Amino acid sequence: MIREKSMSQVAKAASSASRDAEVLLSVRNLRTEFVTSNGTVAAVRGVDFDVHRRERVAIVGESGSGKSAMAMSVVGLLQHPGRVVGGTVELNGRSLRGRKDAELARVRGKEVALVFQDPMSAFDPIRTIGAQMVESIRAHQRVSKATARKIAADMLGEVGITNPAQRLSDYPHQYSGGMRQRVLIAMALVNSPDLVIADEPTTALDVTTQAQVLELLDSLVRDRGAALMLITHNLGIVAGYCDSVKVMYAGQLVEEASVPELFGRPAHPYSGALIECVVRPDRERIEVLPSIPGSLPDPTKPIAGCPFEPRCPRGAGDPLCQSETPLLLQIGNGPMPHAAACHYAEEVVR
């Protein structure tokens, strides 16, 4: 009961702030589990959020916080032994839950596309890049192979591959890591999806290439009027490429805010700690890199109280934090929606 009330409050706040923006993706109370020999791992524990058309959202959280599991649940590609156990997912107003594989296949790549983390293993090693691109194009567009090849070459050129028509005949192992990530982006965007989910798209790349790839992804997404859901554990890249941020911890959203709001006035102690951990060259030299002590709670056990309580600088040992799970509630009356799941959010935000 309490949970539903908070959901409607958040939803109302979000819609009033962006009345003109149409909701593209709507996720409600999404829950995902992995059944393992050590017990059932609750990877996503009831997540609610909306992504609007052309919005660029970052999902931030440390490893194991459920970001990727949530993304894969949205598109129905969660791998065994993971499964979605509850909640709704609506894209373009149509539900994606409980649909047949063939129906979902028409949506994947066309309405929602994914850019994956590891460009080394994302391609079939024994088929040419061209064959794999043509296959993707023809999965959604009724064009001849020759036409699809032309579209593929144009797209490769757009992501900065030189001699694109020739390179179509090359195999994945003939491309460098950075080039492969570009090809992966090209393949994701070739059918002009409405939403691009990028799951740690630059983690496998070196730092100099990371910026180029993000720049490329950003410009392609803007050109095509797509929305972007950028999943990352690196808050540093969020500021430059996203409009709003959702912070995830232990399978739950703990804070939602616009980028300036989150960096300027974090309302959840976890978000504050994450921001502290961003290495900033303009600050004075420090001997020890900042980190958050402790680790994520055991995902096989139900969480009593606030999941961040044992690691929290504000609430560790606090009886309220230990007993009651804080809800994601709107804070303040600012022009931008800002919600946090912390009993002391109003205090922390100051």
Add this chain to the structure above:
Amino acid sequence: MATRLPASAELGVTAVLIALGSAMLFGAFAVYRRKRGADIALRTASTLAMGTPSFWFALVMLLIFSVQLGVFPGPEGRLSPTMAPPPTWTGFYTLDALRAGQFLVFLNAVWHLLLPAAMIALGPFAFLSRLFRGQLRNSAREPFVVVSRSRGLRRGQVFLRHVVPNSVLPLVAATSLLFAELMTGSVLIEKVFAWPGVGSATVDAILAKDFAVVQGVILLSAALYVTVSFLADITYALIDPRIRVGS
């Protein structure tokens, strides 16, 4: 030897085709359907097939299908005694009969081939189907499978176009070795079915202390192993671009 080698080879080729074909079919089915029952059935069948002595099983099958039911011929060699062999071209009765347009001879030759070939195929089938099943399961877990599906390919499409092609490589290696082995004949099965092949010739030669023949058979099988391995290596490069050398 000129008639014995083709006789064994024809039997061997048929056996390999049966083993490979059914192994791929069953392996793919068990993995694709993800049904526990299908998987357990396949593994049980292959364990039994691996553990059963094929010559004994061949005798049992002869008893059932030839003596009792009469659907397959008895141990009478490559053709019915009333049937004349087709004019020699390759030495494979099936191919020669087709070339000569003798359709009845072709059918008769196939009819005589099936049971002994199936018996020889038993062990290789068990081995190949397990190998293929394992490979398919590994390939199905590769990240590119999820990536392909995220681009809008259906599960079946990804399975046929990406998972299967990425799983056949070890099958080529295993099949090539089996091939070399089976070309020079299976001693016991040839004896059981009175097949006039290299295997039974070798047994006769050893018993007659005719060592020239034994040496010939050994040389022949060595040559076959080398040739078949070479062909397998070429097939590798055709399947997997990463193995290709040079520019």
